[in-house]
Structures are given as structure tokens and as C-alpha cells.
Amino acid sequence: MTVEQFVNRHLGPDTAAHARMLEAVGYGSVEELMDAAIPEVIRWHGTLDLPEPATEQEALAQLRALADRNTVAVSMIGLGYHGTHTPPVIRRNVLENPAWYTAYTPYQPEISQGRLEALLNFQTMVADLTALPLANASMLDEATAAAEAMTLARRASRNGSAVYVVDADALPQTVAVLRARAEPLGIEVRVLDLVTTDLPAELFGLHLQYPGASGAVRDHRELVEAAHERGALVTVAADLLALTLLRPPGEIGADIAAGTTQRFGVPMGYGGPHAGYLAVRAGLERMLPGRLVGVSRDAAGERAYRLALQTREQHIRREKATSNICTAQVLLAVMAGMYAVYHGPDGLRRIAERVHAMADRLAGGLRAGGVETGAEPFFDTVTAVVPQRAAAVVAAAAERGVNLRLVDADRVGIACDETTTEEHLRAVWAAFGVDAPTGEPQSPAPAGPARSTAYLTHPVFHAHRSETAMLRYLRRLADFDYALDRGMIPLGSCTMKLNATAEMEPISWPGFADLHPFAPAAQTTGYRELISSLEEWLAEVTGYDAVSVQPNAGSQGELAGLLAIRAYHRDRGEAHRTVCLIPSSAHGTNAASAVMAGMRVVVVACDADGNVDLVDLDAKIAKHRDELAAIMVTYPSTHGVYESGIATCCAKVHDAGGQVYVDGANLNALLGFAKPGQFGADVSHLNLHKTFCIPHGGGGPGVGPVAVRAHLAPYLPGDPLDADGAPAVSAARYGSAGILPIAWAYLRMMGAEGLTRATGTAVLAANYVAARLRAHYPVLYSGSKGLVAHECILDLRALTKATGVTVDDVAKRLIDHGFHAPTMSFPVAGTLMVEPTESEDLAELDRFCDAMIAIRREIDEVGTGTWPAGDNPLRNAPHTAAMVSADEWPHPYPRSVGAYPAGVERAGKYWPPVRRVDGAYGDRNLVCACPSPEAFEE
Known part of the structure; x- marks a missing residue:
């Protein structure tokens, strides 16, 4: 018996559906369609040189073998990457849950309220811990967040200097990215030891690491004041866990805080993905790059969340944009925010105290054995001085299953984290050739500037202590949202297609999830083979x-x-x-x-x-x-x-x-x-x-x-x-x-024929949708033979002019039909860009087309005056359960029309949690942290 190929699971339409779609488009085969659509001058007629496609079971076995070739050692390297325990309830119900990982960017807020609330939690967590009033959600990693902070500082500073000073104790990878970003922009990055060197007379910005890469916890207050006297802005790259114990950046006058939230329950993953963060003082909110979740209200006056200040987005500002950040790290930001929700302020503080206690015990044992350590206060990282012995110590630790950081020939860096145990400390002491001290670890606070202010005071960080409560909270938020696990997301330019479970499963395996990006090469052979294969395959398919x-x-x-x-x-x-x-x-x-x-x-x-x-x-x-x-x-x-x-x-x-x-x-x-x-x-x-x-x-x-x-x-x-x-x-x-591993698995299971079939099916699906809808909505652009590629643009401008019904109205009415809207007004204002992808079957394509045709009939009802332009099912969409079940119904169309548009299955209907969100109100009244219940009493 032949094992079914993965491609037949990945593709939505089967052979019979292909035939029906081809008939509608007017071609005899997919090959004939593609020959007509793609100009011969660029057409390639070869066969991709890829391995024969593997089954799901074969691909998973191969990935398991690659993961097993990696050595999951105890990582005490630090440098912004730390071992952490992902609470199982978060791993299973967020990271491994398609309701969270298959959702799109929350540009349609009415069907993204769960994600938006989770991101508001993240922003609140960051703002509270840094003691700065506004944080975004989120950045790509700590280094790129620091680079965005640098360019923000240059925009905000008016002193005209091109000099950006970076403390020598900054993370080395951050310094590298800062230099790379600075050079094309004409910024001079000066890395200075600010313990022994004064600030230059002119600078527009200052970057400080807190705690430093060496582990040192320094009081930066005087440096901040000196930078401000020179008209410069100060960025503090801060460890959020340390800020539960140490005085936060906002309390010493920092203008910006940047960093990573990786150690809040997100695996190291050999470097990512992790949610970076950026927080700013008042007055800088409209310069803040990235996405910002804000609180607004819906058409009924109820609280609703949305992305705030969207006019900063690059598609509007284009060459005047100050950042090219488009995506965020939403899934990882949700995990980090939920880690804080799960542990609460007291739990985070206990974790931080234990981390510091282990580092303090480690340092005490080293000193007792005659090893010199840094005299300055530290939080979780100890720098040990062993003249001309550092490499030997690092090698000895590696033999005991522990990775340390080789700083230079004389110094070794050792970082403790949430996963550090007494056994790990004993291995480190042994590597240094010292005996383990007696006694139990203590939990004193670091000797540096202590935190005295409260944080995470909002009820959300106190209400979900039991796993039952946490599970239900995560389920409640997921139910608010619309993702690919519910239905089609026909977004042009964004390709929302199947993310197969077999592709997703390996990312949670320890052999992929638990490696530090700076682990020794000998421990990462499986990862590097996977990456090499992936890069080779990508080169092959792109030429x-x-x-x-x-x-x-x-x-x-x-x-x-x-x-x-x-x-x-x-x-x-x-x-x-x-x-x-x-x-x-x-x-x-x-x-x-x-x-x-x-x-x-x-x-x-x-x-x-x-x-x-x-x-x-x-x-x-x-x-x-x-x-x-x-x-x-x-x-x-x-x-x-x-x-x-x-x-x-x-x-x-x-x-x-x-x-x-x-x-x-x-x-x-x-x-x-x-x-x-x-x-x-x-x-x-x-x-x-x-x-x-x-x-x-x-x-x-x-x-x-x-x-x-x-x-x-x-x-x-x-x-x-x-x-x-x-x-x-x-x-x-x-x-x-x-x-x-996700993309590796996709290529491995699809193979050359599968990738080619996927392309042809995607183009066929787009042309099928265009063929079905062209009589109802003009298709704005097509090629020389009337064909589109993988997406089509439906032009509503004439309908809007004639009836007043806008693309927003159509987008929100699609929610009532159980769909995410297509891309709105890009690349042409007043249009909808539809991309059906190869993964949606014919029934779902027809359901979408039927919904769009039904909406066109409703537009005609508005155009003929049957329904008023300002009070009709389109203008009032989306309809919530509360709206259609209210005692009063003042609208000129039946409740049933609002609740159940033509063709909607009643039993499985998706109900949005809020009505249409008022974006302008949210921008005028900018609230970007969890509001207190009292804020909405009025």
C-alpha cells in the first residue's frame, strides 16, 4: 500500500475540485494556466533539485535524529539568554495551540480582542518593571530593540551631535548590531568604559547595560544626569527579572528602556524567536517604533482594544518612516506576558531572589576556594578571574556538562538562572578546582540600588494563581479571536496557509528549544546541519x-x-x-x-x-x-x-x-x-x-x-x-x-513536485475567486491574458461612491459571515486584496465567494434605498450576540439578518466579543497599559 504524500494533506482542493476550478477559470490544466499566466521570458521549465519528499513520520524521525545530535548542556553563558521553565499550561495552551499561533496581525481588532488583551498585559508588565509609562508590543530581539532605541534617541535629541556612546559593559552582540545600524546613518558609535572614562562633551544618546555583561550592577544615576546635561537621551538595556529587585530605569531618569523578555518562560531556541521590548518616558510615545496596543471603545461604548497610532506604519510614511519594523514577536510576547500573569509579582520576585541566591552562593564558593570575583554588586552573573586559566576552566566545566562563557584568557563569566541547581554549582566549583562550600543557599537581595516601588499591581497579575484559573483565562482569550483553526484568512500579500502540526511539533523538543546561541560548535552539529540543508534548499528553489x-x-x-x-x-x-x-x-x-x-x-x-x-x-x-x-x-x-x-x-x-x-x-x-x-x-x-x-x-x-x-x-x-x-x-x-525546523519540515515533506503543485494550486485558487467575483466586484488588475497571480484586488471604489458602503463596512460584515477580512486598502485605497492560498479547499473558497456575493446584494439594498446609508447590516457590522439579543431593536432590518447573514451556519457561528472599534477615540485618549476597572465606570 502506498503511503499518502504530505502534499495531499497540505493542498486543499482535490483532483475533482481542481477540475471544477479549472472549468470556471477556462483552462484545461494547471500547467496550461501557469503557462498563460507567467511570462515565458522568466518561465523556468526544469525540476527542482530537492530530496524525494518524506512522509510526516519520516521527516519527524529525521528531525529527531538532528535534534539528538545537539548536546543540551547546562547553559551558564548568560549574555541575555537564560534557561527558563515554560509553565506547561502556557506551553500547551499558547505555544502549541493553533488558536494562538495561526492568528494574523490584529489589524481587525473586533476579532483580535484576546490577542490584544494578552499584548496589553505584556506592555503593562514591561512598563511596570521598567517604571516607564509606555511600552510597545514588541521588538524582534534585544539587539534590534537597542538599535531602534538609538535611532529614536537621535530623532528626539536636538543637540545635533552624531555621537552615540555605548558602555563597554554592554552585551557584545548588541554592540555589533548597533555598529551595523549606525554606519549607514552616519552615526558614530563610541564604546567607552564609563567606570574610568567621562562622557564626551557632545553626544545625542547613551546606551547602558543593567546589569552589565560582566554581571556588574552599577548605579547609573550620575551618568544619566550628565548625559541629560549634554542634551542626550539615555537608553538602559535592562534585565526585567533583575528589575523585580533592583531600582528600575525610569526611577533614575532614563528616557528609554530596551531588552528581551526571553527569560520569562520562552526557550532559548539557539537564538530565537524571543520578544524584545522597548519602553519610553512620556513625550516619546509618538516616536515609539513597532506596534502599540491601546484601549478604545466600540460602537456601544464598551471597552475594546486595538493597535494604536497606526499612522506611524511604514505603508503610510514610506520613505519618511523612522523604522522598518513591520512584524513583532507576538506569540512570544504573549508567552512572556502570560508568564508574568501566571507567577504574579510575588512569584517573579521569588524567582529573582532564588537566581541571585544561587549566584551569590556560587561567588562565595569561588572566593572561599581562592578564586577572585568581581568586587561590584551583581544580580545573576559572576565574573571569575583565573589568570591564563580561563580556557582550561571552561573546558573542564564542559566536560561536566556545563557551558560557561570565555571572556578572555584570564576571565570566565558564569550566569545563574531559573533552572540553576546546587548540582550545577558543584560542577562549576569542580571545574575551577575548588571544594563545594557547606550550608544552604540564602536569598539576599543584590547589594546594588534596591527597588522600593510596587509593580504588576493590576488584578490580571493576581487573579490566575491556580492552573484551572490560568487554563480558563487562556481559553477565554483564545475564544475571543479568529485564527486559521476557525476558518479562512484570505489576506492578500500575507499567505495565511496551513501550518501543519508535523511542522510545528519539533520546535518544543529540548534538542532544538534548549540550546544557547553561543553554545560551542561541537554541541550544535544537528542544528547547523539543519540550517545548512535549509539554506541550500532555499538557494535551489530561488536560483x-x-x-x-x-x-x-x-x-x-x-x-x-x-x-x-x-x-x-x-x-x-x-x-x-x-x-x-x-x-x-x-x-x-x-x-x-x-x-x-x-x-x-x-x-x-x-x-x-x-x-x-x-x-x-x-x-x-x-x-x-x-x-x-x-x-x-x-x-x-x-x-x-x-x-x-x-x-x-x-x-x-x-x-x-x-x-x-x-x-x-x-x-x-x-x-x-x-x-x-x-x-x-x-x-x-x-x-x-x-x-x-x-x-x-x-x-x-x-x-x-x-x-x-x-x-x-x-x-x-x-x-x-x-x-x-x-x-x-x-x-x-x-x-x-x-x-x-518548521520550514525545513515543509520543504522536506513537499519535495520538488509538491512545491510546484502548491504554486499552481495557489494561482488556480486566486483565479477561481476572481472568476466567481468579477461580475460582482471589478478585479482591478490582471495580466495580459486576464489572469492574476496568487491574489486578486477587488475594487469597491465605484460602489462606495454610489452607495457610501466602504471597504471597512465589507470587512466588518465578513466577520458576521465567519471570515477574517482580506487586506484592506493596500496597495490601492478603497480596495480589498484577496489571497486564498493553496491550503483552502473548494468548499471554503465557495463559502467565501458566496459571502462576498451576499454582501454585494446587501450593498445593492443600500444603493436602492431599501436600507438607510447610515443604518444597515453593513454599517452596523459586526453584530455581537449582545447586540442582536438586546430587548430593543431599532434598526430597519431584522435581527436575523444582522445575526445570521445568508449562508451562515447557525450552530457553529463565531461571535465577535465587541462591536466596531472606534480607532480615533483610542488615539485621542491614548491608554496603552491595563486600565483599572474604575477607569470605565462612566
Whole structure:
């Protein structure tokens, strides 16, 4: 008996469904459809060189073998990565729960209230612990959070200086990323030992580590005051667990706090993903990069959450954006926030006291054995001085199953954490050749500046002490949300497709989850083989020569690609090439990334069909030929079309001496049929959280590998711990390595034929939706033969003008039908971009099309005056259970129409917890932390 291939589980439509869809589209086969849709000039007719597809069981067995080749040692390396216990109730019900990990970014707040509440908990946790009034949710890691803090400080400081001072006791990987980000922006990073060196006369910002990489806990108050006297802003990179015992940054006048929440229940994962954090003082909230959850109200005046200040987003500000951060680390931020909810303030303090007690006991034992340790106060990290013996001590500890940090030839760093035991301490003492001391560990507070203020006082951090209560809280929030486990999320440009359980399962295995990113190479052979295979496979499917998986988001992959282009030009003596051409339809992160890479954005127009206007391209190239660095294009285009002029576009830019960057956001429409590295592109970033099945997690985690042709390979991101290597874009060499097994498993189980079938099915599904809906909503753009790629844009502008019904109305009415809305007003205002993906079966595609057709009939009822423009099922959507069950019903349509639109199954209906959210009210009355119940009494 033949074992069924995984591809048949991944693809929604079966053979019979394919036939029906092809008939609707007007083609005899998928191959015929793809030949018509994709321009022959870029069409690739080969077979991908990938291993034969494995079954789920075979792939899991191979991943288990790779995990077993990793050595899960006791990690006492520290440097911002620590062992932690993920509460099982959080691991099972958040990390391993598709209700949380398959959700989309909460741009539709009415169906994201659970996630938004969880993120508000996270923001409150960070704000409380740092004693700063506002925190975002969230950043990508500590190093990139510190880099965002640096650029924020430069925007906010008015002293005109280009100097940014970094304390020498900062984490080395943070210093590396700061340097990489600073250089293209003309910022001079000065790393100074601030114990022995005064601040320079001029600086715009100061970065302090608290506690330092050495473990030292220093009172920074005088440094903060001195920096402020010079007109500089101060960032404190603080350990949140330490802040339960130590005086927080906000109480010494810090302007910004940055860091990671990894040790709050999130596994190390060989470097990620983890939720970074950024918190700011009052007055900086509108400069804060990333996402910010705020409290607003719905149409009934009830409390509701939403993303606040969304006008800061890159798709609006574009080249004026001050950050290219697009994704967050939502799933990991939810875990960290729930860790604080689970333990509460007293539990966190007990963990911190125990961590410090173990470090104090460790230091005492070393000193008793004649080993010198740092004299300064410390929290969890001890630096031991052993002249010319450090390497031998580290090796001796490794033989005992414990990893320590080799600081230099004379010093060893040892970090304690939540998982440290007396047995671990004994192994360390033995490695130093000292006897274990007698007596039990104590729990004194660190000798540094002590915390005196309360934190986590909101009831949410006190109400869920039992596992029963915690389980029900997590279930309640998940029930508020809409994710792929409920139904289709037809978002254009975002590829919300199956995240198979077999792909997800390995990320929780200790062999992948519990490795420190700076563990010795001999202990990570399985991981490095997995990464090497994945990079090779990604190079093969894209036609490039080399790949780096370091970028931990698509935006960071963009930046890495542009930095490679910049370095290439500079090495060739052409540093003057700084102009980046970007089509007007491009995703906003493209322009923001170009600016961050030190380039100047010049916009290229699109023609009436949505393609890059080659005439305008010629004009822009002629004007900027000598200074042209690159063009950034998305293919298929942001408009969801296979542009026939892409090869010509690439050739024109190359002829002018520029490089071609192809945004890989839509790569799922090319795999098996075209290779960007072979049709003219020099570099692409790839969204593993789109094409390669890493789930969106409610807005993160993501991975954005950068793929390049051979001439750019020397400029791929380097190891952040290698001072002589290429610049790094994230804190860990392999970025968010902990979720790379997902993409590995997808490629391993799909194989060459499976990937090709997935591409064809995705394009067929998009054209099927377009064919069914074209008579009801104009499809805005299509290729030369009337075909779209993997997504289609439905144009509502004429309907809005005639009836007053907006894309917002349609989006919210889709909630009543049990759907997440398509992408709204991008790339064209007043439109909906639909991407059905290859994973939705024909029944779900038809259910969506039927819903859109039913909505069109309701729009016609408004247009004919049957229902008033201001009071109809569309304008009042979404309808909550409370609304339709109220004693009074003042609307001109029946309750049943509001509650159960045509075709909706009553038994399984999803009810949104709130009515339409008033975004403007939330922005005018900015509340971004858990409000007290009394705040809503009125």
C-alpha cells in the first residue's frame, strides 16, 4: 500500500475540485494556466533539485535524529539568554495551540480582542518593571530593540551631535548590531568604559547595560544626569527579572528602556524567536517604533482594544518612516506576558531572589576556594578571574556538562538562572578546582540600588494563581479571536496557509528549544546541519548562490539585502551609488529599509495596469544613472500580477550599474515555475512565515532569510560575536533558529513536485475567486491574458461612491459571515486584496465567494434605498450576540439578518466579543497599559 504524500494533506482542493476550478477559470490544466499566466521570458521549465519528499513520520524521525545530535548542556553563558521553565499550561495552551499561533496581525481588532488583551498585559508588565509609562508590543530581539532605541534617541535629541556612546559593559552582540545600524546613518558609535572614562562633551544618546555583561550592577544615576546635561537621551538595556529587585530605569531618569523578555518562560531556541521590548518616558510615545496596543471603545461604548497610532506604519510614511519594523514577536510576547500573569509579582520576585541566591552562593564558593570575583554588586552573573586559566576552566566545566562563557584568557563569566541547581554549582566549583562550600543557599537581595516601588499591581497579575484559573483565562482569550483553526484568512500579500502540526511539533523538543546561541560548535552539529540543508534548499528553489537565515523578520531581510548591495558598491569604489528606485506600489517597508541602509528613495510610477512604468523607469535611470544603487521590486507585483516587463526592468538597472532587489513576499507564486536569481535579480529576502509555513503567530514570529547571487555572498550578515566579520542584523548568528525546523519540515515533506503543485494550486485558487467575483466586484488588475497571480484586488471604489458602503463596512460584515477580512486598502485605497492560498479547499473558497456575493446584494439594498446609508447590516457590522439579543431593536432590518447573514451556519457561528472599534477615540485618549476597572465606570 502506498503511503499518502504530505502534499495531499497540505493542498486543499482535490483532483475533482481542481477540475471544477479549472472549468470556471477556462483552462484545461494547471500547467496550461501557469503557462498563460507567467511570462515565458522568466518561465523556468526544469525540476527542482530537492530530496524525494518524506512522509510526516519520516521527516519527524529525521528531525529527531538532528535534534539528538545537539548536546543540551547546562547553559551558564548568560549574555541575555537564560534557561527558563515554560509553565506547561502556557506551553500547551499558547505555544502549541493553533488558536494562538495561526492568528494574523490584529489589524481587525473586533476579532483580535484576546490577542490584544494578552499584548496589553505584556506592555503593562514591561512598563511596570521598567517604571516607564509606555511600552510597545514588541521588538524582534534585544539587539534590534537597542538599535531602534538609538535611532529614536537621535530623532528626539536636538543637540545635533552624531555621537552615540555605548558602555563597554554592554552585551557584545548588541554592540555589533548597533555598529551595523549606525554606519549607514552616519552615526558614530563610541564604546567607552564609563567606570574610568567621562562622557564626551557632545553626544545625542547613551546606551547602558543593567546589569552589565560582566554581571556588574552599577548605579547609573550620575551618568544619566550628565548625559541629560549634554542634551542626550539615555537608553538602559535592562534585565526585567533583575528589575523585580533592583531600582528600575525610569526611577533614575532614563528616557528609554530596551531588552528581551526571553527569560520569562520562552526557550532559548539557539537564538530565537524571543520578544524584545522597548519602553519610553512620556513625550516619546509618538516616536515609539513597532506596534502599540491601546484601549478604545466600540460602537456601544464598551471597552475594546486595538493597535494604536497606526499612522506611524511604514505603508503610510514610506520613505519618511523612522523604522522598518513591520512584524513583532507576538506569540512570544504573549508567552512572556502570560508568564508574568501566571507567577504574579510575588512569584517573579521569588524567582529573582532564588537566581541571585544561587549566584551569590556560587561567588562565595569561588572566593572561599581562592578564586577572585568581581568586587561590584551583581544580580545573576559572576565574573571569575583565573589568570591564563580561563580556557582550561571552561573546558573542564564542559566536560561536566556545563557551558560557561570565555571572556578572555584570564576571565570566565558564569550566569545563574531559573533552572540553576546546587548540582550545577558543584560542577562549576569542580571545574575551577575548588571544594563545594557547606550550608544552604540564602536569598539576599543584590547589594546594588534596591527597588522600593510596587509593580504588576493590576488584578490580571493576581487573579490566575491556580492552573484551572490560568487554563480558563487562556481559553477565554483564545475564544475571543479568529485564527486559521476557525476558518479562512484570505489576506492578500500575507499567505495565511496551513501550518501543519508535523511542522510545528519539533520546535518544543529540548534538542532544538534548549540550546544557547553561543553554545560551542561541537554541541550544535544537528542544528547547523539543519540550517545548512535549509539554506541550500532555499538557494535551489530561488536560483541564488548563497543564503543567510540570520534576519529574524522580513523587514530585516530587506535591510540585510540592501546593506549587501551598499557594501558591494563601496568595495568597488562606487560609494556614491546611493539612489534606490522603488515602485509606487511597493510595500512600505521597502522604502523604510532603503533609508535605513543609507540610500535615497526615488519613486518609479506604475502604469494603468499596475505594472512598473518602464517609460518612467527610463527617465529615472537617466536622471540618476551615475548614483543608482538599486531597484526594489516585488514579483509577482504588489498588485498580484506577473509583470511581463520584469526581465527588461532588471536589464535596464544592470546596464546603469545598479543592482536588482526582488522582494520575496510573493515567492509562493513562483516556486517551481520561476527563479528570481535566474531572471535578473541579485538579491531577495524570503518570508519563511509566508511561503514556507512558519505561522504568523498573531503578528510574529517571522524569519526573513536573505538570498544572493555569488558576487554579493561576501556581504551576507556576519556573526555578531565576530568583530572582524560582516555586519550583523540580529543578535544571534542564525536569528530565530528555534523555528527553522518548521520550514525545513515543509520543504522536506513537499519535495520538488509538491512545491510546484502548491504554486499552481495557489494561482488556480486566486483565479477561481476572481472568476466567481468579477461580475460582482471589478478585479482591478490582471495580466495580459486576464489572469492574476496568487491574489486578486477587488475594487469597491465605484460602489462606495454610489452607495457610501466602504471597504471597512465589507470587512466588518465578513466577520458576521465567519471570515477574517482580506487586506484592506493596500496597495490601492478603497480596495480589498484577496489571497486564498493553496491550503483552502473548494468548499471554503465557495463559502467565501458566496459571502462576498451576499454582501454585494446587501450593498445593492443600500444603493436602492431599501436600507438607510447610515443604518444597515453593513454599517452596523459586526453584530455581537449582545447586540442582536438586546430587548430593543431599532434598526430597519431584522435581527436575523444582522445575526445570521445568508449562508451562515447557525450552530457553529463565531461571535465577535465587541462591536466596531472606534480607532480615533483610542488615539485621542491614548491608554496603552491595563486600565483599572474604575477607569470605565462612566
